[in-house]
Structures are given as structure tokens and as C-alpha cells.
Amino acid sequence: MAWESLNPPRDYLKAGVRKPYRDVIDVSWGDPHRAGVKPLSFVRQVLAACLYPKLMEGDRLMVDVRQRAQRLLKECAGGSIGSYSNTAGIPEIVQRVSEFITRRDGGVPCRRENIFISSGSQWALNILKVLVNSEASPRTGVLTPVPCHSTTILSLMALGAAAVPYHLTEERGWALEVEELQRALDSAKGVCSPVALYVINPGNPAGYVQNRKSMQEVIRFAAEKRLFLLADEVYQDCVYGKTEFVSYKRALAEMGPPLSETVELASFHTASKGLMGECGLRAGYVELVNLDPAVMKHINSLFSTNSCAPVLGQIALDVMTNPPQPGDPSYPLYMKHIRTSLAENVRRVEEVVNSLPGFSCQPVEGGAFAFPTVFLPPKAIERAKEVGMKPDTFYCLRLLEEAGLLFSPGTEYGQKEGTYHIRFCIMIPLDVMEELLRRLSGFHKRFMKEFS
Amino acid sequence: MAWESLNPPRDYLKAGVRKPYRDVIDVSWGDPHRAGVKPLSFVRQVLAACLYPKLMEGDRLMVDVRQRAQRLLKECAGGSIGSYSNTAGIPEIVQRVSEFITRRDGGVPCRRENIFISSGSQWALNILKVLVNSEASPRTGVLTPVPCHSTTILSLMALGAAAVPYHLTEERGWALEVEELQRALDSAKGVCSPVALYVINPGNPAGYVQNRKSMQEVIRFAAEKRLFLLADEVYQDCVYGKTEFVSYKRALAEMGPPLSETVELASFHTASKGLMGECGLRAGYVELVNLDPAVMKHINSLFSTNSCAPVLGQIALDVMTNPPQPGDPSYPLYMKHIRTSLAENVRRVEEVVNSLPGFSCQPVEGGAFAFPTVFLPPKAIERAKEVGMKPDTFYCLRLLEEAGLLFSPGTEYGQKEGTYHIRFCIMIPLDVMEELLRRLSGFHKRFMKEFS
Ligand SMILES: Cc1ncc(COP(=O)(O)O)c(C=O)c1O
Ligand SMILES: Cc1ncc(COP(=O)(O)O)c(C=O)c1O
Numbered sequence: 074m075a076w077e078s079l080n081p082p083r084d085y086l087k088a089g090v091r092k093p094y095r096d097v098i099d100v101s102w103g104d105p106h107r108a109g110v111k112p113l114s115f116v117r118q119v120l121a122a123c124l125y126p127k128l129m130e131g132d133r134l135m136v137d138v139r140q141r142a143q144r145l146l147k148e149c150a151g152g153s154i155g156s157y158s159n160t161a162g163i164p165e166i167v168q169r170v171s172e173f174i175t176r177r178d179g180g181v182p183c184r185r186e187n188i189f190i191s192s193g194s195q196w197a198l199n200i201l202k203v204l205v206n207s208e209a210s211p212r213t214g215v216l217t218p219v220p221c222h223s224t225t226i227l228s229l230m231a232l233g234a235a236a237v238p239y240h241l242t243e244e245r246g247w248a249l250e251v252e253e254l255q256r257a258l259d260s261a262k263g264v265c266s267p268v269a270l271y272v273i274n275p276g277n278p279a280g281y282v283q284n285r286k287s288m289q290e291v292i293r294f295a296a297e298k299r300l301f302l303l304a305d306e307v308y309q310d311c312v313y314g315k316t317e318f319v320s321y322k323r324a325l326a327e328m329g330p331p332l333s334e335t336v337e338l339a340s341f342h343t344a345s346k347g348l349m350g351e352c353g354l355r356a357g358y359v360e361l362v363n364l365d366p367a368v369m370k371h372i373n374s375l376f377s378t379n380s381c382a383p384v385l386g387q388i389a390l391d392v393m394t395n396p397p398q399p400g401d402p403s404y405p406l407y408m409k410h411i412r413t414s415l416a417e418n419v420r421r422v423e424e425v426v427n428s429l430p431g432f433s434c435q436p437v438e439g440g441a442f443a444f445p446t447v448f449l450p451p452k453a454i455e456r457a458k459e460v461g462m463k464p465d466t467f468y469c470l471r472l473l474e475e476a477g478l479l480f481s482p483g484t485e486y487g488q489k490e491g492t493y494h495i496r497f498c499i500m501i502p503l504d505v506m507e508e509l510l511r512r513l514s515g516f517h518k519r520f521m522k523e524f525s
Numbered sequence: 526m527a528w529e530s531l532n533p534p535r536d537y538l539k540a541g542v543r544k545p546y547r548d549v550i551d552v553s554w555g556d557p558h559r560a561g562v563k564p565l566s567f568v569r570q571v572l573a574a575c576l577y578p579k580l581m582e583g584d585r586l587m588v589d590v591r592q593r594a595q596r597l598l599k600e601c602a603g604g605s606i607g608s609y610s611n612t613a614g615i616p617e618i619v620q621r622v623s624e625f626i627t628r629r630d631g632g633v634p635c636r637r638e639n640i641f642i643s644s645g646s647q648w649a650l651n652i653l654k655v656l657v658n659s660e661a662s663p664r665t666g667v668l669t670p671v672p673c674h675s676t677t678i679l680s681l682m683a684l685g686a687a688a689v690p691y692h693l694t695e696e697r698g699w700a701l702e703v704e705e706l707q708r709a710l711d712s713a714k715g716v717c718s719p720v721a722l723y724v725i726n727p728g729n730p731a732g733y734v735q736n737r738k739s740m741q742e743v744i745r746f747a748a749e750k751r752l753f754l755l756a757d758e759v760y761q762d763c764v765y766g767k768t769e770f771v772s773y774k775r776a777l778a779e780m781g782p783p784l785s786e787t788v789e790l791a792s793f794h795t796a797s798k799g800l801m802g803e804c805g806l807r808a809g810y811v812e813l814v815n816l817d818p819a820v821m822k823h824i825n826s827l828f829s830t831n832s833c834a835p836v837l838g839q840i841a842l843d844v845m846t847n848p849p850q851p852g853d854p855s856y857p858l859y860m861k862h863i864r865t866s867l868a869e870n871v872r873r874v875e876e877v878v879n880s881l882p883g884f885s886c887q888p889v890e891g892g893a894f895a896f897p898t899v900f901l902p903p904k905a906i907e908r909a910k911e912v913g914m915k916p917d918t919f920y921c922l923r924l925l926e927e928a929g930l931l932f933s934p935g936t937e938y939g940q941k942e943g944t945y946h947i948r949f950c951i952m953i954p955l956d957v958m959e960e961l962l963r964r965l966s967g968f969h970k971r972f973m974k975e976f977s
Contacts, residue, residue, distance in 0.1 A: 099602070106605035117577045125566075125573035128580070150551070153558035155803045192644045192807060193832050202683075228830045231654075351607040353836035355644060355807070378680045380645050383835040384805035 094477025098509050100497040101481040103277060103441040105350030108501040113349055115407045116392050119145070120385055123154050135402040145388055154384040160376045162190030162358070163384070166391045170358060173394035178323040187361045189372070190382045190390060194307050194343035194357030198228045203371045204268045204301055205234045214265035216257055216300070218249070220444065220486035220494070222277040225305070235265040238487060243446065246435050247279035251290045258298060269301040270294075275308040275318065275439025278486050278496040282316040282439040288324040296336050304340045307357070310347035311500070313416045314438035322362055338362040344389040346441060348411055350500065356386025418499050418506045419443075425510045429517050441500045444483070447493050453524035465493040468520070476516040478509060546929025550961050552949040553933040555729065555893040557802030560953040565801055567859045568844050571597070572837055575606050587854040597840055606836040612828045614642030614810070615836070618843045622810060625846035630775040639813045641824070642834045642842060646759050646795035646809030650680045655823045656720050656753055657686045666717035668709055668752070670701070672896065672938035672946070674729040677757070687717040690939060695898065698887050699731035703742045710750060721753040722746075727760040727770065727891025730938050730948040734768040734891040740776040748788050756792045759809070762799035763952070765871045766890030774814055790814040796841040798893060800863055802952065808838025870951050870958045871895075877962040881969050893952045896935070899945050905976035917945040920972070928968040930961060 100108055115138065122128050122142035129139045148165040150156040161167060167188050174183035191197040205213040215229055217236045229236050239257035241247040249272065261267050272291060274283045283291075295302045304321035312318045322340055326333050343357035361372065381387075396411075397404040419437045426434040426445050434445035449457075449464050457467035465482035472478050472495075483494025499506070552560055567590065574580050574594035581591045600617040602608040613619060619640050626635040643649040657665040667681055669688045681688050691709035693699040701724065713719050724743060726735045735743075747754045756773035764770045774792055778785050795809035813824065833839075848863075849856040871889045878886040878897050886897035901909075901916050909919035917934035924930050924947075935946025951958070 102609060104602065104608045107603040107608040109603060112605060112607050114577075121573045121577035121580065124576060125569045128573065149805070150556065151559040151561060153564060153805070155564050155805045156556045156559040157554060157797075157804045192648075192835070195830070195832055196644075224830065224832070227826065231827065231830045345609075352609045352832075353601070353605070353607045355832065355835040374679065375683065378647070378676065378683045380647055380676070380804075380807065383644070383807040383838060385837055386835060 094512075097473070097477045097479055098501075098505060098512075099479040100499075100501060100509065101479045103346065103498055103500070104352050105348075105441075105498070105500040106352070108498055109505050110348075110350055110500060110502060111410075112351070113407065113410050115397055115403045115410075116349055116351065116389060118403075119392055120388060123149075123388055124385065137397060137401045137403050141392070145391065149384060154388070156384075158381040158384055158387065160379070160381050161188065161373075162382060162387050166190070166387050169391055170394050171360075174320075174322070174360060178320055178326065181323050181326040183322075183360060186369075187364075188358055189361070189376055190356060190358045190387055191376070192357075192379065192382045192386070193345065193355045194305070194341040194359070195224055195228065196379070197339075197341055197357060197359040198225065198303075199232070199375060200339060200359060200361070200372055201229070201232050201234060201269065201303075202375060203368055205232050209266070211263070212265040214261050214267035215303070216254065216267055216270040218271070218273060218276075220278050220483065220488055221271075222273060222305075223485050225271065225273075226487075229271075235261075237261045237265065237267050240489065241276075241279055241281070243279070243435060243489075243492075246438070247276060247281040249281075249283060249287055249291060251294050254291070254294050267298075267300060269303055270298075271303040271305065272321075273305040273308075274321070275306075275311060277305075277308065277440050278442045278444040278483075278494075279435070280437035280440040280442055280444065280499075281435075282312055282314060282318060284316050285319055285324055285327075288319065288321060289328060292321070292325055292328060292332060292336055296332050302336060302338045304338060306340050307343045307346045308440040309342065311415070311441055312439040313419045314436060316438055318439065322360065325362070335363060337364055344386055344393055347393070349389065349393050351386070351389050354383060354386035354389050356382050356390050358390060415500060417503060418501070421503075421506060421510060422499055425514060429514060431521055432517070437499060441498050442496050443499050444486075444494050444496050447495055449493050450521065450524040453520070456524065465495060468493070469495060471520060472513070472516055475519070476512040478512055478516070546964075549925070549929045549931055550953075550957060550964075551931040552951075552953060552961065553931045555798065555950055555952070556804050557800075557893075557950075557952040558804070560950055561957050562800075562802055562952060562954060563862075564803070565859065565862050567849055567855045567862075568801055568803065568841060570855075571844055572840060575601075575840055576837065589849060589853045589855050593844075597843065601836060606840070608836075610833040610836055610839065612825075612831070612833050613640065614834060614839050618642070618839050621843055622846050623812075626772075626774070626812060630772055630778065633775050633778040635774075635812060638821075639816075640810055641813070641828050642808060642810045642839055643828070644809075644831065644834045644838070645797065645807045646757070646793040646811070647676055647680065648831070649791075649793055649809060649811035650677065650755075651684070651827060652791055652811060652813070652824055653681070653684050653686060653721065653755075654827060655820055657684050661718070663715070664717040666713050666719035667755070668706065668719055668722040670723070670725060670728075672730050672935065672940055673723075674725060674757075675937050677723065677725075678939075681723075687713075689713045689717065689719050692941065693728070693731055693733070695731070695887060695941075695944075698890070699728060699733040701733075701735060701739055701743060703746050706743070706746050719750075719752060721755055722750075723755040723757065724773075725757040725760075726773070727758075727763060729757075729760065729892050730894045730896040730935075730946075731887070732889035732892040732894055732896065732951075733887075734764055734766060734770060736768050737771055737776055737779075740771065740773060741780060744773070744777055744780060744784060744788055748784050754788060754790045756790060758792050759795045759798045760892045761794065763867070763893055764891040765868045766888060768890055770891065774812065777814070787815060789816055796838055796845055799845070801841065801845050803838070803841050806835060806838035806841050808834050808842050810842060867952060869955060870953070873955075873958060873962060874951055877966060881966060883973055884969070889951060893950050894948050895951050896938075896946050896948045899947055901945050902973065902976040905972070908976065917947060920945070921947060923972060924965070924968055927971070928964040930964055930968070 171183040171185040214237045219238045345352040431448040457464040463484040570590045623635040623637040666689045671690045797804040883900040909916040915936040
């Protein structure tokens, strides 16, 4: 198992490729707008009004859009989104985010001092700096899933931490099993000293959603081994199956003392995902739970070296956590946009992909991706070796060349030795998904024939 | 000499203060909009059109605004500012930034591969990571000016580097003198091993602008001592005196080989400063010169751990480096806004402050701040000690309490033992500046009388 550290990840696929399709469908990112999803108009109207307040003259914009923009501008220093904010974010927005979290978690209280808004949730991983002692020998370790969103692994390495891989069990819908956590921890002995456990829920690239029981086991394990829990919950609004999303914060609180008062937890969220999908605005937040005040002080200074998160991104977070309510003039249109259900996409992916020979796709319960296994024929594996490529990279390259589909190979995320996967974003318009599935089916059958 | 590491820097001044002025003038940041400067409408119109393309229907916006927005949207993945860009920035914008630099430097070529757009120029200081070996003993050192913009010092410390202070010579308009660089370098012996020299030009907090001769001396020094030159040139558009701004890149190129081909240089710029003053958008860039390809590879991976800079900020950089041209419909209004000259502010500051007893202000040739010396009476110094404060912090606190002016004390930036300074932003509307000077004069006379 290995992660290829490529930057930007998929450029090696694109370089010098002849493509029969002018319109390459790029589903190699978790980036809804890139793949054709339309931005939510309420979000964009509020942002545009804050940016260019003249738009609020007259009644071109709904009254709730104008009121929201006016309130937000009052909260910006000098009444402009062009001024720096506090390093943790505009205090009123931070306050409203904390109220959202309390509502989401059925009343489990959230303190605003524990919220830090950052330039994307990825940046917030930097809080690990307070845990990672880059001068320590052996090195600081962080337990990370296989497969795992590759940027996280790169960030950990950049921070000087070692990733200690634990495998998710594909056959059981990519389940996170405590025995495997224990095996991973044991494997670190003499290599590095693990201080944190990173979980992604809902998953990326694997689209599982953890249930309460599984989370409770993970929490108990973290408590016992004194591991800091890093819960990457950026896909919390992207749930399509039977399992509802429960935050680690809530699961922890419901377990009661002493656990609820001792397990250290960081939970990440972002404006990049969900139906908002505003990746380019770069804004996310982290909530910290049960941290020592001395550590919180360090985290405060850490954030202060980066000025503040983009103010327009902060505003998007405000809208994300406080969307229009029934009765508001923008509510009907907002709901219409939000209802663009992805469940149908997911159903079609599972149906079509599982019907193809040599493919097997676990249920996509949540997240932004499908991550099916592809059983590559020995001849294809051989050919890949000849051209010096990983077999799944070879498959993705041919897929791009011949079908104009830009997927990413499982090799980028880590996978069990001898297994191969492909990842593609499912947050795309339904018609694009149908075209994608059509191209994938045609290509795959030709490919399997060629190498049979 | 010491830097207080405070976060957010001025909160200690604001805490629990009774203020006779409801409208505190906050000039403690280098943040024009906070202090009442209006955003440039061309910038805001282009941004709003990109954010909410419906605005381009009809002819409410000038045709050049619409054309610019349309072109920029085509350059965004999926035609939306809501998608991630390449980690170094949108390639077409990077290209136009590099063309701007070439024009600015009278034709000295700039290669787009050497430009990285980041979430504010402050973030780009992270390139130091490739120079700083946090495990090294003795520690890696970076020569830094006294006085110095405090966030830089915090960032260096966060990176695990030691700041090696060199003093600017206040009496000679805060000149940067090579003998002092040598003294600083010598002082590091046995303490840390300096690998880089950080210069701010034009200065912050001290408002000097370096001339070519001084820059050439600094470059020769860096070459001789094999120091990486970090040129913080974010105030390049803020020049009010006789000395014109010359970039280090240009000065270096004009010196010819071997220096022009060997001295390693990073130059920083941002959308936060200048007349645009869009701090809240969080976008800056760094140009790297003469770096080893292996190091450039590291820098590429470094940037890739942070996804990308906010796309709207990238667009602001595009406008900053490619403003409307004569003949464009938006040109006349743009020029009217740009001409809001700060030179008059600077003239008034020097005139009024230098007329006050116990104040001495060097000419403000550039940058965003005045940084006068204040000769505090012994009784004031004693009183400050009694209440456990640095004398200039005490002065600033009283200034806030009694005159509603939020300045920052020299102690935050470093200053020669026994000298005291105050810093305030001069990028504010002229009427606000007059009010500020009136309050400062009144307060200062009362203060001097009280402690005489
Ligand atoms: C699991 C996970 N965490 C974090 C991120 C980063 O998101 P952001 O845009 O907030 O940095 C992503 C992006 O794809 C992700 O998939
Ligand atoms: C000298 C200097 N460098 C860098 C910065 C940071 O600017 P940015 O907003 O681009 O991070 C500032 C901000 O005040 C500054 O004064």
C-alpha cells in the first residue's frame, strides 16, 4: 500500500493525452461546481450584495437577502468585507455557527470559544501542530484510514507526522473495526508514537456513514489509548442511505462522564461540500472539545499567524449554518435547489457499476464519491507494468484517453495490496451522471475484451 | 528589545476600557477599509459579476466589467468561482501576474512557474519551511528588522526559526545599513545559524523606501553570506516621497551575473494593501527567483497541502495587476478613485506630529503607517511601571480611553531600549485623518502636562 504524492494530483493523467471527447467530464475532484452543479442563488445573492452593496438599492433582491447582507456588513470592521476579521472569524458568525452546532446535536452545548474558522477545513488540520513534536524521536504518529483522502496524508507528512494506516473493511461497507485499530496501533511500536486518530465520516473516498455503535467503539478506543480524535465531518450534509449522520461530538456527549468530559476531539466542517459546494471561497471551521486551556492558547496563536479566513467564505458558512427558514421570501426557491437529490445519482451508480463485469461497488451511503473495486485482468496488469504504471492508474489513463472521463486511481488513496479501485465524484447533475455511466460502460467492456 | 506576542494584538487595549468617544478610530491595523477607505468600484463590480453572473444581463455594468468577468469565469473550472483552482492559482491569472511583474520591472523577465498565489501574502512566508530545519541544532535563523511587522515574527517563531534582529537607523530615516547586518550576523554565532534575510520595503511599521544603492548593498551582503533574500514588498504601490519603489528582483537583475543568477530571492505582494486594500479577500503571491529545481519541487508540495487561494482573491489580484486602461469605459472613474492621494495625509501627519512637544516623526516615504518616537516623561514611565505596563502601551491605553484613538505601541514591533514609539495607519480618509490629528494633539498636550 502506498500513496503517490502528486501535485496537482491528476496532472500526470492529463499530460499530453489525445482525447476523442472535447468535453472531458472531470470527476476526479470533490468539487461540485467543476462538474456542473449550479451554485445556490441565495448564497450567491447574499455574497454579491455584501461585495457590492449598491445591489441592495431597489428591490431586485428579495428582502431577506438584503436584510441578511445588511446585518453581515454591520458585523464586518468598517462595514466592508474587505477588512481583516478576528483570527478565529467574525465573532457574530462564530456565535451563530456555535448555535447551529447546538441545534444539530439536539441541544448538546457548543461554546463559541471552541470554534475557529479557517481558510478551508484542510487548513484547520494544522491544529495538529500542537500535538506533533517534529523533533521527537520516534516521530509522532496519527492513525489514518485506508483508503484516505490524499490531501490529509500530504498535510500530515508536511507537519512531520507519520501516518499509521488502519484498513477499513470493504466487504462490510467499508466498516471501521476496532480490532483493526488495535492492529494498526501495535504496528506502530518502535516506529512512531501515535497521539491521534483521524476518522472521515461520511467517508472519502469510500462512501460509508458510521452508525452510533461504531462511533462509540471508536471513542472508547481513543479514550483507552489516550488518542486525540480528529473527526473529519465535512460530508455531514451528504447522506443518501439509511444511516443518519451523527456527529462525534454528539455521540461523545451521549456517552456521559467520564468520557464526555475527557476525550479530546476536533470536528471539521466546510463550505466546500454539501449542496453549497463553494470550494473556491475557502472557508471551513473546526470545533475543539475537551482541550486543555494551555493547548487552546497555543491554538489561538497558531491561527493568528494566518490573519483570518476569507471574509466572503465566512459569510458562506453563516448561510450554510443558517439557511432561509419557512416564511422567508427566499425559502421556496432555496428548498427547490436543495431538493436536487443526489440519491438518484447514487442509485444509478450502484445499479450500473455493479452490473458491469469485473466491478463491485459497496453501497454509497454518504460523501461525494463512489469508490468501486475493479478486478483487472492479469493481461492489463502486465501491460501496466510494462509502461511503468500502477494498474489502476493505467486504467484511469485509458478511461481518459478513450472515454473523456477523468477519474482518479485507488492508488492515490491507499488500498489493500493486489486490489484496484477507481474514484469519481457523484455530486454532479443527473444528466451528466447518465452520460458518465454510458461512457464508463462502453469503455469498460472494450477494455475487458482487449485484455481478456 | 522584545516583542510581545499578543493575539489578537490589540485586544488587551480594548478590554474593559471606558471610552468617552463612541466612535473609536481604529488605526491599529494596516487595514484601509476598517478605517473608512471605500473599496474601488471596478474591483467590486468585477467580483460581484463573477459571483452572481445574472448581474451581467442588461447594461447596469460597464461593458469592460462584463467582459472581464466573462473572461475570468471561463478560466474557472466549471465556469464557477466556487470550484477549486490549481494550487498555485488559476493558470491564466498566474500568467497575467507574471506579465505585470515583467512590465513593472522594465522588462526583466518573470516566469510563471515561479509565481505562487496564496491565501494572503502572510501565508506565503511558509516557503521558509523548506529552509528551516526545525530539528537542527543550533536553530535556523532569519535576520529580521527592528522595528518589524509583528505577524512576521510570530510566523517565524511558529515555523521554528529564530529571529535575528538587525536595527534600522531611525535618525537616518530608518535606513538599512550593512554594518548593522554584519553585527546582527555576528551576534547569531553560537545561537542559531542564519539562512535568510528578511527585508520589508516599503517599511512597516517604519515608513522608509529603500533606494537602489541601499538595495545593492543588501544584495551583495546576502550573496556573500549565502542568505536567502525574503523581500516583503506588499507596500510597493504606497509611495509618497522622492524615492521611487524598485523591486529587489529588478535591482538584482540590473546587477548582472554572477549575482543576478545566483542570489535566491522571494518577493511578496498582496491584494490587501495599496489603494485596493482588500484584506478580507485573502490573496497574495510570491515570486521565487534563482531557486534550485529540487527546492521548487518542495515548494510545490507545500502549496498543495493548502488546496488553493480563495478564487475571488485571485480575481482581485488579476484586477490589481491589470487595472482598466485608457480608453476602457471604467477607466475615468477608476482613475478618480486611485487619485485619492495619500500624500496629503502624510504631509499633515509630519506637520502636526512634529509640532507636538516630545514627538519626532521621520519622513513617511512609503507604506501604510506613521511610526513616530514619543519621548515620554520620567513620571509617565514610572506610572506605567506601577501598573505593570510598557510605557508606550500605557500611552496607547490612555490615548484610547481619553481620545478614542486605537494606536499600537512600539513595543509590539521591537524598538531600541529606552525609546518609545506609536504606530498608526495613514491609509484613511483625509477628514478622518484631520479628526485623528485633532484628538491626538489635544490628548498629548494634556498627557504631557499631567506627567510633567
Ligand atoms: C474528507 C475531506 N476533508 C477535507 C477536505 C478539504 O475541504 P476544504 O475545501 O474545506 O479544505 C476534503 C476535500 O475534498 C475532504 O474530502
Ligand atoms: C509588511 C507586511 N507583510 C505582509 C502583510 C500581510 O498581508 P496579507 O494580508 O497579504 O497576508 C502585512 C499586513 O499588514 C504587512 O504589513
